[in-house]
Amino acid sequence: MGRCLHCQCGVWLPATRGGNVLRALVVVALSLVMLLTAPCAHASSSAGQRFLCEGDPLEAIAFNGAVDAVDIPNSNADTVPGAFLVVRWRQLSLQLPRTNNAGVPSYSDGRWWWQARDPDHPDFAQLLRGHGERYSCEREQSGPASPQ
Numbered sequence: 001m002g003r004c005l006h007c008q009c010g011v012w013l014p015a016t017r018g019g020n021v022l023r024a025l026v027v028v029a030l031s032l033v034m035l036l037t038a039p040c041a042h043a044s045s046s047a048g049q050r051f052l053c054e055g056d057p058l059e060a061i062a063f064n065g066a067v068d069a070v071d072i073p074n075s076n077a078d079t080v081p082g083a084f085l086v087v088r089w090r091q092l093s094l095q096l097p098r099t100n101n102a103g104v105p106s107y108s109d110g111r112w113w114w115q116a117r118d119p120d121h122p123d124f125a126q127l128l129r130g131h132g133e134r135y136s137c138e139r140e141q142s143g144p145a146s147p148q
Contacts (some may be wrong), residue, residue: 049061050142052138052140053124054135059089060122061086062083063083096110096112096113099107113132120138
């Protein structure tokens with residue numbers, strides 16, 4: 001029959017044509033198992049929220065992230081530490097982790113800040129040394145404007 005080969009998955013198979021096919025099937029099966037059972041972050045809503053910030057479109061998408069325990073005492077608005085927010089604005093794409101501040105969820109990476117105390121006018125700022133720059137944001141209206 002031929003010598004035995006050791007593949008990366010730890011299975012010893014004969015070095016024959018059938019062994020190569022079997023080895024390939026084992027590798028594919030293990031890859032599928034790893035892919036299907038890998039932890040992933042789920043969006044807390046099906047679509048991002050759309051805003052206009054300083055006149056430019058902004059999209060904010062909240063994700064729950066990988067969290068060990070959902071009963072963490074500082075959970076508010078169905079978010080817990082470990083959650084994050086993806087913000088797409090101008091030429092930027094930011095991933096802001098959930099802060100552990102009490103109250104309305106806030107997100108910051110130390111340079112950018114997002115908090116939606118008023119869901120129609122969220123706080124969005126760039127934190128700079130000595131001062132910060134706040135950007136005026138308002139929820140984007142969906143559909144055509146209705147006549148008054």
